[in-house]
Amino acid sequence: MIRLVIADDHTIMREGLKRILSSAENIEVVGEALNGFEVLAKVREGGFDLLLLDLSMPGRSGVELIRQIKSEAPKLPILVLTMHEEEQYAVRTIRAGARGYLTKESAGTQLLSAIEKVASGRPYISAEVAEQLAMEIMEPHDILPHDRLSNREFEVFNLLVHGKSLTEIADFLHLSVKTISTHKTRMLQKMNMHSLAELVQYAVGKNMINTPQH
Structure with missing residues (x-):
């Protein structure tokens, strides 16, 4: 059993x-x-x-x-x-x-x-x-921008590109808005991007957008 x-x-x-x-x-x-x-x-x-x-x-x-x-x-x-x-x-x-x-x-x-x-x-x-x-x-591969993110940053990235606000993400993950904002800043730096719009465009291009989560 x-x-x-x-x-x-x-x-x-x-x-x-x-x-x-x-x-x-x-x-x-x-x-x-x-x-x-x-x-x-x-x-x-x-x-x-x-x-x-x-x-x-x-x-x-x-x-x-x-x-x-x-x-x-x-x-x-x-x-x-x-x-x-x-x-x-x-x-x-x-x-x-x-x-x-x-x-x-x-x-x-x-x-x-x-x-x-x-x-x-x-x-x-x-x-x-x-x-x-x-x-x-087996072999080295090209590092994609989102591969540079930590697991927590990737989680925040995924929620952001699915339309969640910083406050909603903070509530969902039981973290402060300041912490989520810091994750977003680091994420943009690591991916060499400057705005949420760029992140969304990137996610769409990589087929990473699906139906809203919550």
Whole structure:
């Protein structure tokens, strides 16, 4: 039996996932978390075999949250289930310690097999992400502007280009507006850009814009 915790701040999504998982005799949902703080509480409490984790939740989230989970529970398998399709996010999560990456669009058909594979100790990633990881290991590649960003800066970048204000991002990540503003300034410097419009134009050009998150 695979005991699983679902971490997602959307009630409809959690209920939908539980309906999908109810058809599996070897999977039991033993807990839910609505934000990063609840995720860490569940991890510290233990008693489950796999964490099904949304990347975009209030409070600590994304790659930073994965890193903290792995520092506290190195052996806990994490399957990321997210709306982010961009391969760069997938590579960052795998580097941080996630064992699998699945888009919510694919969840209906691939979720059960992804959970079983990750729970058994094997990775679950797309062929495109696997190829990108292999390319990074095998040969040098050109550093793209967004590759220069830290994980937190990349998270702020993603929220900015999806139309979130500094205040909204600060509330969402439980950080001060000043901290988010500093991240934005550093981001523009690292990417050699001067405005939010340039960031958005860049994100559109790299197919990094998808449907609004929240």
